[in-house]
Amino acid sequence: MPTSITVGSARSQPGQIVYGQFDAVPLLTGGSDAFPVIIAQGKAGDGPVLWLTANIHGNEYNGLAVIHQLITPELVAAMTGTIVAIPTLSPAGLRIGERSPYYIYGKDPNRLFPSLATDDNVSDGLPPSGLEQAYARLFERIDATADYLIDLHDYGIRAIPFAFRDPIFYREARDKAVARKLQNKVGTMLDAFGLTVINEYASEKYLEMHLHRSVSGATLNRARIPAVTVEIGGQRAVTPSHVQAVMTGIRNVMRWAGMLSGPREPMPDVPIVDLGYPVRRTTHPRVPTACLVHYLVQPGDIVKQGDPVARMVDIYGRPIGADDGLLRVEYDGFVIGLFPGIACYPNDAIMGLAIRDENSLIVPVHS
Numbered sequence: 129m130p131t132s133i134t135v136g137s138a139r140s141q142p143g144q145i146v147y148g149q150f151d152a153v154p155l156l157t158g159g160s161d162a163f164p165v166i167i168a169q170g171k172a173g174d175g176p177v178l179w180l181t182a183n184i185h186g187n188e189y190n191g192l193a194v195i196h197q198l199i200t201p202e203l204v205a206a207m208t209g210t211i212v213a214i215p216t217l218s219p220a221g222l223r224i225g226e227r228s229p230y231y232i233y234g235k236d237p238n239r240l241f242p243s244l245a246t247d248d249n250v251s252d253g254l255p256p257s258g259l260e261q262a263y264a265r266l267f268e269r270i271d272a273t274a275d276y277l278i279d280l281h282d283y284g285i286r287a288i289p290f291a292f293r294d295p296i297f298y299r300e301a302r303d304k305a306v307a308r309k310l311q312n313k314v315g316t317m318l319d320a321f322g323l324t325v326i327n328e329y330a331s332e333k334y335l336e337m338h339l340h341r342s343v344s345g346a347t348l349n350r351a352r353i354p355a356v357t358v359e360i361g362g363q364r365a366v367t368p369s370h371v372q373a374v375m376t377g378i379r380n381v382m383r384w385a386g387m388l389s390g391p392r393e394p395m396p397d398v399p400i401v402d403l404g405y406p407v408r409r410t411t412h413p414r415v416p417t418a419c420l421v422h423y424l425v426q427p428g429d430i431v432k433q434g435d436p437v438a439r440m441v442d443i444y445g446r447p448i449g450a451d452d453g454l455l456r457v458e459y460d461g462f463v464i465g466l467f468p469g470i471a472c473y474p475n476d477a478i479m480g481l482a483i484r485d486e487n488s489l490i491v492p493v494h495s
């Protein structure tokens with residue numbers, strides 16, 4: 129019996145790619161913003177269901193390229209199971225090329241998915257916005273149909289391709305084993321994916337920053353479905369080699385999930401960093417004063433505590449400070465990506481740095 133999956137107006141058909149839309153935010157000019165939906169199903173019609181979502185940040189384009197290039201008739205002919213893809217989770221952000229859609233300007237749309245429990249599913253104590261309501265309805269479809277989810281993003285202005293691994297929270301002691309099993313499954317999924325893995329912020333900051341309400345955070349922590357965030361490259365541009373690497377990673381995840389047969393595909397030539405211990409993200413270092421920065425490192429570079437990563441200069445190009453303008457890192461780690469622009473104000477961070485992570489990825493939470 130084939131699995132029939134409906135998302136908005138798209139209804140799966142064995143052996144086909146179908147297109148539709150999911151009505152999202154009602155518009156004052158009539159009609160509504162809709163999320164585009166693609167459902168690609170293998171001939172047999174049954175098997176695992178992989179969701180691919182992209183562009184919740186409207187200025188991150190690599191995920192669109194991945195979805196557009198990955199889902200082809202050739203893939204459908206070879207695959208078992210179903211891909212449900214949403215090329216943009218923020219049509220209004222995409223239209224204006226901005227991180228936030230214009231109806232929640234300045235807010236992060238990737239913090240509006242459902243929270244850990246039904247009783248705290250509110251934003252700032254206010255009733256949910258139109259977008260939040262739309263995400264809640266879409267999340268019901270994810271919860272009901274997905275076996276795995278990959279949410280596609282971009283990081284900084286130039287970055288290595290990598291995956292974020294989220295912590296998993298549990299309330300009751302008896303849920304701990306379930307949380308551990310789920311986290312182990314995410315681990316093997318990321319091994320199959322084959323790119324650099326960076327853990328999300330330490331658990332308290334994770335909740336403080338509402339990361340449990342990101343697309344993958346909610347899918348993992350609320351729906352208990354294996355989910356990861358993949359950062360493909362820099363924002364505002366498409367990086368073809370990274371798009372190819374992430375498509376390869378997704379196909380290797382599909383092999384791991386039993387959706388494609390054959391051996392693991394080799395990864396194209398992109399930076400992949402493994403320091404031999406778990407790492408988490410930080411934004412570091414920060415400039416002490418207003419300045420222009422000239423970077424001395426590239427995404428993927430491994431650094432040691434005390435290494436210079438940029439030179440701070442004034443508008444004439446003269447080094448600022450006693451150390452010939454050098455800005456140094458306080459930790460061992462590697463450069464995730466560089467932040468946009470070179471003009472900085474006091475305490476601006478200039479890049480993402482991955483550093484040793486000693487936090488557990490399974491975290492008790494008290495209601």
Ligand SMILES: [Zn+2]
Pocket residue numbers: 184185188280281282
């Ligand atoms: Zn993003």
